[in-house]
Amino acid sequence: MKNHKSLTLGIVLCGVLSSNVVQAANVTWMLSDVVFNNGSTAEGSFVFDADTDSFISFDITTSSGNTYGDINPRSPGRADLLSTLSDASAQDMTNVAQMFLQFAEPMTNTGGTIDIVPGFIWSGGTGFSWEGICTNADCSESGAFRDVASGQVTTVPEPATLALLGLGGMTAIRRKK
Numbered sequence: 001m002k003n004h005k006s007l008t009l010g011i012v013l014c015g016v017l018s019s020n021v022v023q024a025a026n027v028t029w030m031l032s033d034v035v036f037n038n039g040s041t042a043e044g045s046f047v048f049d050a051d052t053d054s055f056i057s058f059d060i061t062t063s064s065g066n067t068y069g070d071i072n073p074r075s076p077g078r079a080d081l082l083s084t085l086s087d088a089s090a091q092d093m094t095n096v097a098q099m100f101l102q103f104a105e106p107m108t109n110t111g112g113t114i115d116i117v118p119g120f121i122w123s124g125g126t127g128f129s130w131e132g133i134c135t136n137a138d139c140s141e142s143g144a145f146r147d148v149a150s151g152q153v154t155t156v157p158e159p160a161t162l163a164l165l166g167l168g169g170m171t172a173i174r175r176k177k
Contacts, residue, residue, distance in 0.1 A: 055107075
């Protein structure tokens with residue numbers, strides 16, 4: 001009887017924790033295996049909130065040394081296109097680095113793994129995924145100097161998800177006893 005109560009309590013707690021995970025507003029996404037057509041790479045993370053359809057909290061770096069931490073103010077603001085700048089506060093954005101990542105499906109609050117659509121200029125893809133520079137002061141024009149050839153974004157487990165996994169393990173151990 002005691003084991004039955006522990007198992008029931010574990011199931012109830014798992015239900016409560018999993019409902020919180022599904023309703024989480026912000027989801028952290030990690031770049032995974034992002035490779036450009038010239039062999040260079042990108043890594044880092046960003047946060048997306050599907051409720052407000054906004055990308056926030058960037059920390060992306062390329063192997064060429066560009067660091068992205070700002071949203072492009074001229075971005076179309078779509079859940080399937082991340083547009084970042086290395087310095088959105090510059091008075092004159094000429095030569096400011098920028099990166100576009102187009103995703104195979106829109107970002108959501110539920111997470112998972114989403115492919116990055118390869119760029120079409122040099123990689124032969126069909127997407128709008130590249131790194132380049134702003135070619136004028138307000139960054140209304142830009143030029144790509146390399147395409148993303150492949151990559152994915154994957155969600156980072158939230159603390160509630162890790163707790164859920166730990167609780168499931170404890171329930172299984174108790175059940176064996």
